[in-house]
Amino acid sequence: MNKILLTILFVLIYFCDASDVCYQKGGNCLDDNKRYLFYEVNRPEGFNLRRDVYLRFAMLARKMKESNDEKLNNIQLVLPPWSNLVHWKYTDKPEHIPWGYYFDVDSLKKFAPVVEMYEFFANYPNKYSKVEIEEVYTLQHFEDMFETGNFQDKMQLDNCNKDYHYSYFSYKNVTSKNTRCLSYHGPATKLSEIFSNSSAKTILIDHAEVALHDYFGSPLYWQARRSMRFNKDLKSIADEFRRKFLHSSDDKDGTRLPDDWTDETAKRSAVGGPYVGIHLRRKDFVRNRAEEVPTLMSVSEQVKTVLLQLNLNTVFVATDGTNEEYKTLVNLLDGFEVLRYTPDSNTKEKYGDGGVAIIDQIICSYARYFIGTYESTFTFRIQEEREIIGFKTETTFNVFCGRKDCPKPSVWEIVY
Ligand SMILES: Nc1nc2c(ncn2[C@@H]2O[C@H](COP(=O)(O)OP(=O)(O)O)[C@@H](O)[C@H]2O)c(=O)[nH]1
Numbered sequence: 001m002n003k004i005l006l007t008i009l010f011v012l013i014y015f016c017d018a019s020d021v022c023y024q025k026g027g028n029c030l031d032d033n034k035r036y037l038f039y040e041v042n043r044p045e046g047f048n049l050r051r052d053v054y055l056r057f058a059m060l061a062r063k064m065k066e067s068n069d070e071k072l073n074n075i076q077l078v079l080p081p082w083s084n085l086v087h088w089k090y091t092d093k094p095e096h097i098p099w100g101y102y103f104d105v106d107s108l109k110k111f112a113p114v115v116e117m118y119e120f121f122a123n124y125p126n127k128y129s130k131v132e133i134e135e136v137y138t139l140q141h142f143e144d145m146f147e148t149g150n151f152q153d154k155m156q157l158d159n160c161n162k163d164y165h166y167s168y169f170s171y172k173n174v175t176s177k178n179t180r181c182l183s184y185h186g187p188a189t190k191l192s193e194i195f196s197n198s199s200a201k202t203i204l205i206d207h208a209e210v211a212l213h214d215y216f217g218s219p220l221y222w223q224a225r226r227s228m229r230f231n232k233d234l235k236s237i238a239d240e241f242r243r244k245f246l247h248s249s250d251d252k253d254g255t256r257l258p259d260d261w262t263d264e265t266a267k268r269s270a271v272g273g274p275y276v277g278i279h280l281r282r283k284d285f286v287r288n289r290a291e292e293v294p295t296l297m298s299v300s301e302q303v304k305t306v307l308l309q310l311n312l313n314t315v316f317v318a319t320d321g322t323n324e325e326y327k328t329l330v331n332l333l334d335g336f337e338v339l340r341y342t343p344d345s346n347t348k349e350k351y352g353d354g355g356v357a358i359i360d361q362i363i364c365s366y367a368r369y370f371i372g373t374y375e376s377t378f379t380f381r382i383q384e385e386r387e388i389i390g391f392k393t394e395t396t397f398n399v400f401c402g403r404k405d406c407p408k409p410s411v412w413e414i415v416y
């Protein structure tokens with residue numbers, strides 16, 4: 001025991017010494033060859049839009065890595081922790097949730113050079129010191145773009161349209177003395193120009209959602225999307241629920257994917273478990289999109305129609321609605337089996353609201369038929385997952401009719 005303590009002490013002293021030396025040199029103590037790209041998203045944005053912003057930056061990071069420019073091909077994309085998401089409660093959870101809780105980071109790394117924030121901190125000499133990001137660019141839209149009708153890709157350092165706040169990833173010790181606003185129109189890949197023209201080792205792009213996709217819907221886009229495999233533990237929790245309550249398993253349902261996403265190939269043969277999966281977005285959607293959001297009565301009618309058509313008896317409900325709304329729906333669907341996923345205390349404690357949301361998404365992704373909520377990014381991510389699993393599009397691109405009419409969802413088919 002004493003021996004272990006002594007070893008720990010020795011290691012601590014050794015590392016403290018090393019970092020002191022590093023500071024005395026007065027330099028940035030990061031590995032000399034690496035540069036880091038950080039990004040932050042508009043604070044109120046939810047989990048599923050953030051996932052899409054990640055894809056844009058993963059493509060930027062990949063493009064830079066493949067570049068011949070040696071200023072670009074050693075750039076690491078730092079995964080912003082899931083901090084302070086407005087929809088999530090953080091009571092039992094760390095405030096800065098790493099990506100590994102939700103995604104399989106090894107899979108992400110097969111597409112783009114990414115590192116977790118804690119891996120970046122570990123490279124810093126003393127993790128309790130301040131991290132000063134050398135250059136911060138806050139993206140903003142060109143104010144006059146619609147007036148001038150000029151939609152060409154462009155960027156330009158500008159006055160800030162708004163007052164922006166400078167606390168990054170809700171870490172008190174991550175700051176910058178060098179923040180500028182950049183009016184921006186174009187794809188995220190255009191941001192490589194910033195790295196070419198700068199020699200900073202750490203650059204943060206704030207309001208990253210302003211930068212767009214350039215390869216949206218292309219094979220490269222879908223590679224990035226396929227690399228976003230979920231944390232394996234969350235997938236197996238969802239699988240257990242499917243097995244126990246929905247008579248559903250990958251081998252039976254024709255939904256098994258290769259262990260490695262790079263081995264996936266095109267197919268449309270997935271059958272899915274014997275249930276209809278629905279995503280019923282409520283909360284702010286009920287207030288802000290009253291015409292597009294159906295009444296629960298209408299939901300139950302639409303679900304019944306599909307169940308009867310498919311000769312199924314079971315519906316799995318993913319929703320952010322209240323218990324009361326759920327109970328109402330269960331009553332309206334009297335005679336059918338209605339289920340939802342409720343986490344046990346371990347799962348809830350370990351993975352929080354984000355984990356539960358992902359488990360809901362997985363279960364909907366493996367249903368024989370899916371109905372989502374119009375223009376919810378939560379629904380979009382389920383639709384993409386089903387494209388990857390290999391369902392026929394007509395089982396996937398369905399959304400509930402609203403109070404007024406039945407909107408047609410955009411169909412984004414997978415390409416390889
Ligand atoms: N568990 C669970 N959470 C949901 C569901 N629908 C919405 N949420 C929560 O509400 C948030 C919705 O925000 P977001 O991901 O931005 O999707 P969007 O607002 O529907 O486009 C999610 O991140 C979840 O935390 C659901 O069906 N199940």
Ligand SMILES: [Mg+2]
Binds near residue numbers: 045377
């Ligand atoms: Mg949202």
